[in-house]
Amino acid sequence: MKFISWNVNGLRAIVKKDFMTTFKELDADFFCIQETKMQADQLTLDLPGYHQYFNYADRKGYSGTAIFTKHEPISVTNDIGVDEFDHEGRVITLEYTDFYLVTCYTPNSGTGLKRLDFRMAWEPAFQDYLDQLNAQKPVILCGDLNVAHEEIDIRNPKTNHQSAGFTDDERQQFTHLLDRGYLDSFRYFNPDATDRYSWWSYRFKARDRNAGWRIDYFVTSDTLKPQLESADIKDQIFGSDHCPIELVTHDLHV
Incomplete structure (x- = not known):
């Protein structure tokens, strides 16, 4: 089965681009979206063969997630x-x-790390939630987790050391998550791959220069290793400041 995750940076905006073409070409069993930036009455999608699930933020035009399956x-x-x-x-x-599928848009610590305290409170609460699920059956977590875990996951680690998404606190929380019995699927299949990123700033032509960050993930329970087939970053697909990421599995029952 094929899983796709993509922070679209506004679902209404990307639908006006090539989203529907990309969606059909990827032909995923599960298509998870972050940062929909919409409310329930603002968009109707015609996706034959797919069940659609949304979670909207109270604040209009902010955050939001969806899964099409x-x-x-x-x-x-x-x-x-x-x-x-x-x-x-x-x-x-x-x-x-055989599993729980969780899509997540992790809070960004923000300019000047103004929301780092909120983020640091979120991390243990969310990890505890995952563990509650994992105690029942394995978990496939995907989404924009807003952290570049290691220096290999970011083009300019030294100059971004105190930037949101690359602070020691955020990176340590991701390590802690993995230590609880989970794996980073892209690194599982590509332990030494460099220059593979999923997000690029809109500033300074960052994507043209591939000055990016890998902050989008498929994280799975360790117990799913035998069912994992491949993990990839679809960095040739445009339309957002993020690109889609992919996980392929086998022998999982829905």
């Missing part, structure tokens, strides 16, 4: 059950026979 889930859950974090539309969980 060919496979009807056993259950659908929005948010993580912690009121402090459940008003920005950041998480959707679909339950299937």
Whole structure:
């Protein structure tokens, strides 16, 4: 089965570009989206064969997630059950026979790290939520996790050391997540790959120069290793400041 994750930086905006063509060409079983930036009544998508699930932020034009899937889930859950974090539309969980699929748009620590404290409170709450799921069945987590884990995951590590998404605190939290029994699927298949990024600033022609960050992930439970087939970054696909990422699995029952 094919899983796609993409921070589209505004679903209404990208639909006016080549999103529908890309969506059809990728032909994913599960298509997870972050940063929809919309409310329930602002867009109707014609996606034959797909079930559509959305989680909207209380604040209009902000955050938001969606999952489009060919496979009807056993259950659908929005948010993580912690009121402090459940008003920005950041998480959707679909339950299937063999796994939970979670899409997440992790809070950005912001300019001047003004939201780092919120982010650092989010991390343990979200990781505890994942562990509650993982205690029942394996988890496939995807999304814009807003952290470049290692220096290999960012073009300019030294000059960005105190930038949001590359602080020691954020990187340590991602290490802590992996230590709890999860793996970074792209690094599992591509341990030494360099210059592979999923986000580029709109400034300074960063994408033209491939001055990017790898901040979008498929993270899975360690127990799913035998079912993982490949992981890739679709960096030739445009339309957002992020590109889609892909995970392919086998022998998973929905």
